[in-house]
Amino acid sequence: MEFNIAVLPGDGVGPEVITEALKVLQTVGEKFGHGFRLHDGLIGGVAIDTLGTALSDETLGMCKECDAVLLGAVGGSKWDDPQAKIHPEDGLLALRKELGLFANLRPVKVFPMLVDSTNLKPEVVRGVDLVVVRELTGGLYFGQPKKQWQTPEGRQAVDTLAYSEVEIERILKVGFELARNRRKKLASVDKANVLQSSRLWRQIAQEVSADYLDVELQHMLVDSCAMRLIQRPADLDVVVTENMFGDILTDEASMLAGSMGMLPSASLAGIPRGKTFGMYEPIHGSAPSRAGQNMANPIATILSAAMMLRYSFALEAEATAVENAVLAVLEQGYRTYDIMSEGKVRVGTKEMGDLIAQKVKG
Numbered sequence: 001m002e003f004n005i006a007v008l009p010g011d012g013v014g015p016e017v018i019t020e021a022l023k024v025l026q027t028v029g030e031k032f033g034h035g036f037r038l039h040d041g042l043i044g045g046v047a048i049d050t051l052g053t054a055l056s057d058e059t060l061g062m063c064k065e066c067d068a069v070l071l072g073a074v075g076g077s078k079w080d081d082p083q084a085k086i087h088p089e090d091g092l093l094a095l096r097k098e099l100g101l102f103a104n105l106r107p108v109k110v111f112p113m114l115v116d117s118t119n120l121k122p123e124v125v126r127g128v129d130l131v132v133v134r135e136l137t138g139g140l141y142f143g144q145p146k147k148q149w150q151t152p153e154g155r156q157a158v159d160t161l162a163y164s165e166v167e168i169e170r171i172l173k174v175g176f177e178l179a180r181n182r183r184k185k186l187a188s189v190d191k192a193n194v195l196q197s198s199r200l201w202r203q204i205a206q207e208v209s210a211d212y213l214d215v216e217l218q219h220m221l222v223d224s225c226a227m228r229l230i231q232r233p234a235d236l237d238v239v240v241t242e243n244m245f246g247d248i249l250t251d252e253a254s255m256l257a258g259s260m261g262m263l264p265s266a267s268l269a270g271i272p273r274g275k276t277f278g279m280y281e282p283i284h285g286s287a288p289s290r291a292g293q294n295m296a297n298p299i300a301t302i303l304s305a306a307m308m309l310r311y312s313f314a315l316e317a318e319a320t321a322v323e324n325a326v327l328a329v330l331e332q333g334y335r336t337y338d339i340m341s342e343g344k345v346r347v348g349t350k351e352m353g354d355l356i357a358q359k360v361k362g
Helices: 014-032 045-051 057-065 088-098 165-180 196-211 222-231 243-257 299-311 316-331 349-361
Strands: 002-010 035-040 068-073 103-109 129-135 147-151 154-158 185-190 216-221 238-241 264-268 278-282
Touching: 002 014, 002 057, 014 035, 014 068, 014 299, 014 316, 014 349, 045 088, 057 088, 068 088, 068 299, 103 165, 103 243, 103 299, 129 165, 129 243, 165 185, 165 196, 165 238, 185 196, 185 222, 185 243, 196 216, 216 222, 222 238, 222 243, 238 243, 264 299, 278 299, 299 316, 299 349, 316 349
Parallel strands: 002 035, 002 068, 068 278, 129 238, 185 216, 185 238
Antiparallel strands: 103 129, 103 264, 147 154, 264 278
16 A cells, blocks of 8 residues: 655754654555655744745645645744744644644553653553543634734733634544543543633533443543642543643643653544544654754654554554554663663664664564
């Protein structure tokens, strides 16, 4: 089988971790008899410097013609001027919106050999295996009006938190579908004691649950969820929430695994059944201070490629082979700097990619 992949390395360490993910994908293709046609494009700061825009129409069009998008990272201090008219993140937001990528899946799985790599006690993180499903194209980040203005009393600003029934229902269905194939537990996270949008969210969650009677639904306030992620994270299975809450909770949850360099993500344009168009990227940023030093952990990007195999190409065996390869390399004691511990073997970005590709090959 042949698949078309739009490859957007982006900024900072993005090109380095993408190179290793593509190395692993090439090995998958050779072993299982698949062809992956790669289509390169620019996004983020490098696109601003080269094209004057964070996402060109040509790159967007290319992404729409492909089966999936594999992205590195965008941004960096070079483009942090708050007065700038264009920011690298504008390209990422536009891509999500234009491609209809409304469902962001961020799995958080603590590998047994890394329970001592976090800031939490091993007994707290042992056995953690959860997925946060974040609504990605609505809420505060996209609502209108969104502006800043001057008044006689001083400067003011407004952002609008808006959600429609359709937006809430479809993201909840993604969560319920995932929970149905996991431990059949779904936590719907909101702030219904304060926000009208959250009260609507809770109502619709209750209504949608009628079609998933095999899944246990729990309503949870976002502050309670934040505490649960630290106190008893292993209790959680699938967590569904709106855009900003999800943004914050997923960064918190990433620390359960010891490093952002371990966590992949998928942004999907539909409910994950069969082949679903999506964009796949590590949750970490561009880390410009690490760029070009063969230091960045490529595992999050490699696991993102595994998610692409599973959700956009419906290649379950191939996805599992990549995940098992990552596990095997970690079991052998190889570590990048961010997950390094005493007695283990430190390797660089390229070496970690080589090790995982070799395990896939068998």
